[in-house]
Amino acid sequence: MANGPKGSNARTTGFLLGGLILGMVVLGGVALTLYARGRWWLPPLASAHGEAIDRLFYATLLVTGVVFIGVHVLLALFVMRYAAAGEGRALYWPDHRRLELTYTIIPAVALAIMVALSGVVWARVRLTAPPADALDVDVRAEQFAWLVRYPGPDGRFGRTDPRRIDHRTNPMGLEPSDPAAADDIVSRDLHAVVGRPVRVRLRSTGVIHSLFIPAFRVKQDAVPGVTLETWFTPTREGEYEIACAELCGLGHYAMRSRVIVQSQQAFDAWLGEQKPSLGAGQ
Amino acid sequence: MPHGGAEMRDRHGRPIGPGARVRVGEDQGTVGRLEPEYGTLTVVVEGRTGKSEKMVRASAVEVIEEAHPPHAHPAAHEHELSFIQRYIFSQDHKIIGIQYLLTSLLMAAVGGILAMLIRMQLGWPGTKWGLAAALFPGGFAGGQMKPDFYLAVVTMHGTIMIFFVLTTILSGGFGNFLIPLQIGARDMAFPWLNMMSYWLLVPAVAVLLASFFVSGGAAGGGWTAYPPLSAIPAAAPGSGLGQTLWLIALAILIVALLFGSLNYITTILQLRTRGMSMMRLPLTIWGLFVTAILMLLSFPVLFAAAIMLLFDRLGGTSFFVPSGVWVGGRVLEHAGGNPLLWQHLFWFLGHPEVYVLILPAMGMVSDIMSAHGRKPIFGYHFMVGSIVAIGLLSFLVWGHHMYTSGMHPLVAMGFMTTTLAIAVPSAVKTFNWLATLWRARIHFTAAMLFAIGFVSLFVTGGLTGVFLAQPPVDIYMQDTFFVVAHFHFVMASASLFGVFAGIYHWFPKMFGRMMHEGLGKIHFWLSFVGIYATFFPMHFLGFAGAPRRYYAVGPFEFLRDLQPLNVFISLAAFGLGAAQLLFAANFVYSLFRGKRAERNPWRATTLEWEAPSPPPHGNWGETLPVVHRWAYDYSVPGAAEDYLPQTAAAPVPAGASGGGGSAA
Numbered sequence: 029m030a031n032g033p034k035g036s037n038a039r040t041t042g043f044l045l046g047g048l049i050l051g052m053v054v055l056g057g058v059a060l061t062l063y064a065r066g067r068w069w070l071p072p073l074a075s076a077h078g079e080a081i082d083r084l085f086y087a088t089l090l091v092t093g094v095v096f097i098g099v100h101v102l103l104a105l106f107v108m109r110y111a112a113a114g115e116g117r118a119l120y121w122p123d124h125r126r127l128e129l130t131y132t133i134i135p136a137v138a139l140a141i142m143v144a145l146s147g148v149v150w151a152r153v154r155l156t157a158p159p160a161d162a163l164d165v166d167v168r169a170e171q172f173a174w175l176v177r178y179p180g181p182d183g184r185f186g187r188t189d190p191r192r193i194d195h196r197t198n199p200m201g202l203e204p205s206d207p208a209a210a211d212d213i214v215s216r217d218l219h220a221v222v223g224r225p226v227r228v229r230l231r232s233t234g235v236i237h238s239l240f241i242p243a244f245r246v247k248q249d250a251v252p253g254v255t256l257e258t259w260f261t262p263t264r265e266g267e268y269e270i271a272c273a274e275l276c277g278l279g280h281y282a283m284r285s286r287v288i289v290q291s292q293q294a295f296d297a298w299l300g301e302q303k304p305s306l307g308a309g310q
Numbered sequence: 311m312p313h314g315g316a317e318m319r320d321r322h323g324r325p326i327g328p329g330a331r332v333r334v335g336e337d338q339g340t341v342g343r344l345e346p347e348y349g350t351l352t353v354v355v356e357g358r359t360g361k362s363e364k365m366v367r368a369s370a371v372e373v374i375e376e377a378h379p380p381h382a383h384p385a386a387h388e389h390e391l392s393f394i395q396r397y398i399f400s401q402d403h404k405i406i407g408i409q410y411l412l413t414s415l416l417m418a419a420v421g422g423i424l425a426m427l428i429r430m431q432l433g434w435p436g437t438k439w440g441l442a443a444a445l446f447p448g449g450f451a452g453g454q455m456k457p458d459f460y461l462a463v464v465t466m467h468g469t470i471m472i473f474f475v476l477t478t479i480l481s482g483g484f485g486n487f488l489i490p491l492q493i494g495a496r497d498m499a500f501p502w503l504n505m506m507s508y509w510l511l512v513p514a515v516a517v518l519l520a521s522f523f524v525s526g527g528a529a530g531g532g533w534t535a536y537p538p539l540s541a542i543p544a545a546a547p548g549s550g551l552g553q554t555l556w557l558i559a560l561a562i563l564i565v566a567l568l569f570g571s572l573n574y575i576t577t578i579l580q581l582r583t584r585g586m587s588m589m590r591l592p593l594t595i596w597g598l599f600v601t602a603i604l605m606l607l608s609f610p611v612l613f614a615a616a617i618m619l620l621f622d623r624l625g626g627t628s629f630f631v632p633s634g635v636w637v638g639g640r641v642l643e644h645a646g647g648n649p650l651l652w653q654h655l656f657w658f659l660g661h662p663e664v665y666v667l668i669l670p671a672m673g674m675v676s677d678i679m680s681a682h683g684r685k686p687i688f689g690y691h692f693m694v695g696s697i698v699a700i701g702l703l704s705f706l707v708w709g710h711h712m713y714t715s716g717m718h719p720l721v722a723m724g725f726m727t728t729t730l731a732i733a734v735p736s737a738v739k740t741f742n743w744l745a746t747l748w749r750a751r752i753h754f755t756a757a758m759l760f761a762i763g764f765v766s767l768f769v770t771g772g773l774t775g776v777f778l779a780q781p782p783v784d785i786y787m788q789d790t791f792f793v794v795a796h797f798h799f800v801m802a803s804a805s806l807f808g809v810f811a812g813i814y815h816w817f818p819k820m821f822g823r824m825m826h827e828g829l830g831k832i833h834f835w836l837s838f839v840g841i842y843a844t845f846f847p848m849h850f851l852g853f854a855g856a857p858r859r860y861y862a863v864g865p866f867e868f869l870r871d872l873q874p875l876n877v878f879i880s881l882a883a884f885g886l887g888a889a890q891l892l893f894a895a896n897f898v899y900s901l902f903r904g905k906r907a908e909r910n911p912w913r914a915t916t917l918e919w920e921a922p923s924p925p926p927h928g929n930w931g932e933t934l935p936v937v938h939r940w941a942y943d944y945s946v947p948g949a950a951e952d953y954l955p956q957t958a959a960a961p962v963p964a965g966a967s968g969g970g971g972s973a974a
Binding site: 042278 | 648689696722726748769873875
C-alpha cells in the first residue's frame with residue numbers, strides 16, 4: 029500500500045465494505061429485528077409493573093436503533109466515498125472544538141433524560157412497598173428446585189432450620205417446635221390470584237439462584253444467608269414458567285417451576301385442598 | 311544551544327567521541343550517545359549497584375581517555391548473550407512482547423476450540439459426537455456431552471479468552487513491544503521484572519490447563535466464580551480441585567500482570583525520549599498507560615478475593631459462605647460469611663477489566679486509522695480526555711452487574727447514572743473516528759479493514775449496553791443471552807478486531823516481514839460477517855428470555871421455539887472459527903516466507919517506524935530519536951510528503967500545524 033495502490037482497487041474495496049455495512053449490518057439488522065418481533069421476542073406480558081418496563085425497553089430500542097443506523101450509514105458512506113484514489117491528499121483537520129463539544133453535550137443530555145425516565149420507572153417498580161392485601165409467599169431455592177410456602181390459616185410463617193430438611197417428610201425444613209410452622213403449606217408451584225399483588229420472600233439453602241419469571245419481567249437473585257423481597261401483580265390467568273437465571277450447578281438448566289394464576293375462588297379451592305407440610309409426608 | 315556539526319567538546323575543549331572514558335563530577339563512565347543538537351550526551355556510569363545512564367551537558371564532562379576502536383555499540387551487547395538469554399529468558403521488551411503475543415494466540419486457539427464445543431452442544435443438544443468424544447473422552451458419555459463438561463467448557467472459555475488471551479495479548483504483547491519503541495526508549499524501566507512477568511504467565515497457563523485433567527474436571531462455576539457454588543466442593547463436580555487450580559492460576563497471572571503494569575506506567579512516565587511530551591504520545595500509548603493504571607489498581611482486589619476464596623475452600627474460613635448452608639443433604643460448618651462480598655470484589659476488578667480489554671484496542675485503532683487513512687486523528691485532546699474519563703468512571707460502575715443481587719434500589723440508581731455517563735466519552739470516541747474517516751484517503755489494508763470493523767462492533771455492542779445500564783430493563787435481560795451478545799460485541803469481538811488490526815499493522819516491525827495482504831483481507835471479510843452472524847441473533851435469544859449457561863433447553867416451553875436460531879448461530883460460529891485458521895496459516899507463512907519489510911512500510915509517523923524492522927537490541931543504535939511534533943502529521947499542506955515523522959524537524963508553514971501539534 030505504501031506506494032498508493034491502484035485507485036480502482038481501493039474504490040472496489042470501499043464499495044464492498046460500505047455495501048456490507050449497509051446491507052448486512054443496517055438492513056440485515058433491521059430486517060432480522062422486524063422478523064424476530066413475531067417469533068423470538070419478549071413473551072406476552074402478564075404482570076402490572078411489566079408495562080412500564082416494556083415501554084422503557086421499546087423507547088431504548090428506538091433510540092439505540094436510530095443511533096445504530098445513523099452511525100453505520102455514515103461509516104458506510106465514508107468508506108465508500110473516501111477510498112484512496114486519484115491524486116490529492118486527505119484533509120488536514122486535526123480538531124474542531126465546537127463540533128466535538130456538540131457531540132459531547134448531545135449524548136450527555138440524551139443520557140441524562142434516559143437516567144431520569146428510567147429512574148422514575150425504577151422507583152415505581154422497586155421503591156414502592158407492596159399493598160397491604162398482598163399475598164405473602166415464601167419461596168426457597170435449592171439445587172435444583174423451587175419450593176413455595178404459604179403461611180396457612182394463622183397467617184404466620186413458622187421458623188425453619190436447614191438441619192430439619194428431609195426430602196420426603198419435611199422438604200422446607202420447618203421447625204416442628206414452632207407452633208406457627210404447624211399449619212404452613214408447601215407447594216412446588218406458585219399459586220397466585222389474578223389482580224392480587226404477590227409479595228415473595230426469597231431465600232436459598234445452598235448456592236445462589238435467581239428467580240426468573242419471564243412473562244412477569246421479574247428476576248431476583250436468591251442469596252443464601254439473606255432473605256430478599258420482591259413483589260408483582262399478575263394480570264392474566266394462566267400458567268407461567270419459572271426459571272433459574274444464576275448458574276447454580278449441574279441441574280441449572282432444568283430448574284423449572286410454574287406460577288399458576290387463578291381466580292380468587294379457584295385459588296381458595298386449591299389452598300383448601302392443601303395439607304400442612306408437617307405431617308403430610310408421614 | 312546547537313553546536314556546529316556533530317563535533318562535541320568537553321570543558322577543556324577536547325573532542326568527545328562515543329565510547330570515551332569521561333569524568334562527570336564525582337563519577338566516571340563511558341560516553342553513550344551524543345546529542346549535538348542539544349549539546350548534551352549520555353554517560354554510562356558504573357556505580358556500586360550496576361550501570362546507570364546519566365544525561366549531562368558537554369561542558370560538564372572531562373575526557374580522561376579517548377575511545378578505543380571498536381567503540382561500544384549497543385548492538386555489540388548481543389554477542390555477549392546466549393541463545394537462552396536472548397530468546398527464552400530474555401529481558402528485551404520486544405522478545406517478551408512476542409512471547410506474550412504467541413502464548414496468547416495459542417491460548418486463543420484453546421479458547422476458540424472451547425467455543426466450538428459450546429456451540430455444538432447448544433446447536434444440537436443430545437447429539438452423539440464421535441470425533442469430539444474420542445478427543446475428550448472424559449467430557450462425553452455415550453458420545454453425548456456431559457453437563458459438567460459443558461459447564462467447565464463455558465467457564466474455561468470465558469476465563470481463557472478474557473484473562474489469558476485479550477488481557478495478555480494487549481498489555482503483555484502489544485504493550486511490551488510498543489511502549490519503548492513508541493516513546494523512544496531502549497527498553498522497559500525494569501527489564502528483569504518484565505522477564506519475570508512473562509515467566510509467571512507460563513506457570514499460570516500450565517496450572518489452568520492442568521485443571522482439565524483433575525478429578526471433577528475444570529472449574530464449572532462460570533468465569534465469575536460466584537460462591538458459594540465455587541466455595542463448596544460438594545456443590546458441583548467443577549467445584550473440586552478444578553476450582554482450586556483455577557484460583558491459583560488466576561492469582562499467579564495477577565502477579566504477572568502487576569509486574570507488567572508497574573513497568574508500563576514507570577516506563578511511560580520516565581523513559582520518554584527528548585521532545586516526547588505526554589500530549590505528543592500516540593493514542594496507543596495513552597490507551598496502554600491508562601490500562602496499566604486500571605490493572606494496577608483493580609487486579610490486587612481480585613487477588614485478595616481469590617486468596618480469600620482459597621481460604622474458604624481449603625482453610626475452613628467463611629468469608630463468602632454464610633451460616634446454615636445446606637448442600638448435598640447436609641448442613642456445612644461455615645458461619646458468618648456473605649456471598650455478595652465476592653460479587654463486589656470480583657466486579658470491582660471485573661468492570662475495569664472490560665476497559666483493560668478495550669482501551670488499548672481503542673488506542674491502536676486510532677493510530678492505525680490515522681496512518682492508513684493518511685489523515686490526522688480527529689480531536690486528539692478529546693481522545694486523550696475520553697480515555698482518561700473512561701478509566702476513571704470504570705471504577706464507579708461495577709454495581710451494574712448486581713442489579714438483581716438484592717442491592718438497595720437507590721444504589722442501583724447511582725450505578726445506572728455512572729454507567730450511562732461512561733457512554734458519553736465512548737460516544738465522543740466513536741464520533742471522532744467517524745470524523746477521522748471524513749475526507750480521508752483510505753488505504754484498505756487488512757489492518758485498516760479490521761480497524762473500521764472495530765468501530766462497527768464497538769458501536770453495536772456499546773448501544774446494547776444502554777439497555778443493560780437501566781435497572782428496570784436489566785432486571786429482565788440480566789443473565790440472558792442478550793448480555794452474552796452485548797459483551798461479545800463490545801468487549802470480545804471489538805477487542806479482538808483491535809488485536810487483528812494491530813497484528814497486521816505491526817507484524818512487519820515485529821518480525822521484519824510483511825503479512826500476506828490478500829489472505830488478511832479474506833480473513834477480515836469472513837470474520838466480519840462471521841461475528842455479526844454469530845452474535846447478532848443472540849440478542850433475540852435474550853429478548854425471548856433465554857438464560858445463559860444452560861446446558862440444554864431442558865423442560866422449558868418458552869425456550870423451545872429458539873432452537874432454529876441456535877442452529878444458525880452454531881453454523882455461523884463454526885464458519886467464524888474456520889476463518890481463524892486462515893489467519894493462523896497467514897501468520898506462520900509470513901513469519902518464514904513473508905515479503906521482507908522495509909523500515910516504514912506504511913509510511914507512518916510514530917517512532918517505532920524509525921527503527922529497523924525488526925529493531926535491534928537497544929532499538930536505536932547510538933542516539934535516541936528526538937521528537938519534534940505530535941504523532942498525527944499526515945497530509946500536512948505544503949509538506950513534501952504526505953506524512954511527517956515525529957522526528958522530522960523541518961518547520962511547517964505557519965498556520966498549518968493544528969492544535970494537537972503543540973506540546974502541552
